Amino acid sequence: MGTFRIEGGIKLHGEITPQGAKNEALQILCAVLLTPEKVVIHNIPDIVDVNKLIALLEDLGVKIQKKGKGSYSFVADDINLDYLQSEQFKIDGRGLRGSIMLVGPLLARFGKGYIPKPGGDKIGRRRLDTHFTGFINLGAKFRYNKEEHFYGVEAKKLKGTYMLLDEASVTGTANIVMAAVLAEGTTTIYNAACEPYLQQLCKMLNRMGAKIKGIGSNLLEIEGVKALGGTEHTMLPDMIEIGSWIGLAAMTRSELTIKNVSWDDLGQIPDVFRKLGIDLQRKGDDIYIPEQPDGYEIQNYIDGSILTIADAPWPGLTPDLLSIILVMATQAKGEVIIHQKMFESRLFFVDKLLDMGAKIILCDPHRAVVIGHNFKSTLKATTMTSPDIRAGISLLIAALSAKGVSTIHNIEQIDRGYEDIEGRLRAIGAKITRI
Numbered sequence: 001m002g003t004f005r006i007e008g009g010i011k012l013h014g015e016i017t018p019q020g021a022k023n024e025a026l027q028i029l030c031a032v033l034l035t036p037e038k039v040v041i042h043n044i045p046d047i048v049d050v051n052k053l054i055a056l057l058e059d060l061g062v063k064i065q066k067k068g069k070g071s072y073s074f075v076a077d078d079i080n081l082d083y084l085q086s087e088q089f090k091i092d093g094r095g096l097r098g099s100i101m102l103v104g105p106l107l108a109r110f111g112k113g114y115i116p117k118p119g120g121d122k123i124g125r126r127r128l129d130t131h132f133t134g135f136i137n138l139g140a141k142f143r144y145n146k147e148e149h150f151y152g153v154e155a156k157k158l159k160g161t162y163m164l165l166d167e168a169s170v171t172g173t174a175n176i177v178m179a180a181v182l183a184e185g186t187t188t189i190y191n192a193a194c195e196p197y198l199q200q201l202c203k204m205l206n207r208m209g210a211k212i213k214g215i216g217s218n219l220l221e222i223e224g225v226k227a228l229g230g231t232e233h234t235m236l237p238d239m240i241e242i243g244s245w246i247g248l249a250a251m252t253r254s255e256l257t258i259k260n261v262s263w264d265d266l267g268q269i270p271d272v273f274r275k276l277g278i279d280l281q282r283k284g285d286d287i288y289i290p291e292q293p294d295g296y297e298i299q300n301y302i303d304g305s306i307l308t309i310a311d312a313p314w315p316g317l318t319p320d321l322l323s324i325i326l327v328m329a330t331q332a333k334g335e336v337i338i339h340q341k342m343f344e345s346r347l348f349f350v351d352k353l354l355d356m357g358a359k360i361i362l363c364d365p366h367r368a369v370v371i372g373h374n375f376k377s378t379l380k381a382t383t384m385t386s387p388d389i390r391a392g393i394s395l396l397i398a399a400l401s402a403k404g405v406s407t408i409h410n411i412e413q414i415d416r417g418y419e420d421i422e423g424r425l426r427a428i429g430a431k432i433t434r435i
């Protein structure tokens with residue numbers, strides 16, 4: 001189990017560049033299975049989850065070449081389907097959430113897709129019904145081995161149809177889209193997820209020859225084609241990383257420039273941070289956050305009632321930023337309700353913040369009221385364990401703002417999604433070491 005030692009209470013300064021988006025990378029990498037031709041992908045983040053998926057593709061027989069930092073080429077012209085039945089696949093497939101998106105492309109191109117119950121954050125129930133109901137709607141036969149938690153779908157050919165998803169699942173929509181692009185006829189997906197990473201996937205598939213309409217909306221129309229060809233694709237910057245660095249600047253009261261953020265793909269994120277009182281300025285495609293010596297004040301609603309920050313499917317606020325926003329609120333002036341609607345166990349990490357002296361009332365597993373200290377009292381350094389990726393980065397931000405030396409164990413959770421985190425934080429002045 002890896003550990004960070006953090007000396008907090010130090011102002012940071014300078015520029016930080018977000019990595020390529022983790023959750024986009026996981027979709028895009030699975031899509032290389034849809035063609036025997038070469039697909040070149042740039043801005044791939046060097047993080048544990050993505051590297052695990054690249055290794056899985058290699059075990060499936062995809063020919064992979066590293067072209068430079070973050071750039072790889074993939075050729076899926078000779079796929080070893082036997083690997084899907086192997087014991088090794090049952091172990092590797094469980095290693096991350098994103099592996100679930102191998103199923104759609106495999107089913108579409110090879111008539112079968114299997115997956116063990118995928119891993120990822122332990123943040124409550126994470127069902128897969130939307131994915132498999134979608135494949136069944138396209139004509140696939142489904143089976144599930146309860147003892148081994150092993151899922152399988154098979155179909156000689158997929159047939160396009162209309163479907164209304166029971167929820168706007170992100171990976172579910174990506175998976176069904178990747179199956180439908182090679183189905184016979186037209187597939188209509190209503191209540192589709194439409195976050196920027198899905199838009200990126202659909203645009204890439206269209207460059208490969210797919211016919212997808214409605215990109216960016218919750219109504220996708222996909223006219224199936226016989227085959228897809230190669231393409232080149234560049235990943236967007238990671239919006240969750242961008243939000244993490246905004247939280248970091250606020251909590252350490254630092255002046256920070258976040259470079260090349262792709263503003264137009266950030267949706268509500270900048271405004272949500274502004275509601276929390278952060279002076280967040282647009283400079284070209286950068287976010288500039290000046291030092292805020294007087295702290296930041298949470299806005300109330302027009303009628304004076306207390307602000308709620310809640311997650312919702314895109315274009316709502318992504319749930320992955322709520323832990324970071326909660327930590328930031330502990331030092332704001334004012335109060336806020338954090339409502340994590342999607343996941344059931346993501347707020348339990350507030351216990352650690354309580355140990356550090358934060359004023360939080362956990363009302364139930366989904367809602368927490370945070371009463372900010374307005375920097376009148378700083379958080380106390382402590383020893384903690386990172387329960388999941390976003391709680392992990394939030395605790396790291398808390399530790400960087402706390403006076404004294406903190407330690408965070410189980411930092412593998414943070415490494416799942418943040419590239420060279422300590423190197424990049426040290427470059428802006430943080431005192432952090434991996435021990």
Ligand SMILES: CC(=O)N[C@H]1[C@@H](OP(=O)(O)OP(=O)(O)OC[C@H]2O[C@@H](n3ccc(=O)[nH]c3=O)[C@H](O)[C@@H]2O)O[C@H](CO)[C@@H](O)[C@@H]1O
Nearest residue numbers: 023026097098125126167168169170171172313319320342
């Ligand atoms: C690898 C990857 O891309 N992971 C992301 C993906 O996970 P993932 O695709 O697994 O998440 P889903 O979109 O399927 O759903 C997440 C959770 O929200 C619930 N739900 C979903 C839609 C809805 O309208 N209402 C609702 O309550 C689901 O029941 C589930 O518990 O999307 C999540 C939601 O943005 C993010 O937290 C994850 O980081």
Ligand SMILES: C=C(OP(=O)(O)O)C(=O)O
Nearest residue numbers: 097098120121320389390
């Ligand atoms: C929940 C997350 O990831 P995953 O879906 O990979 O567990 C996340 O990135 O915050």
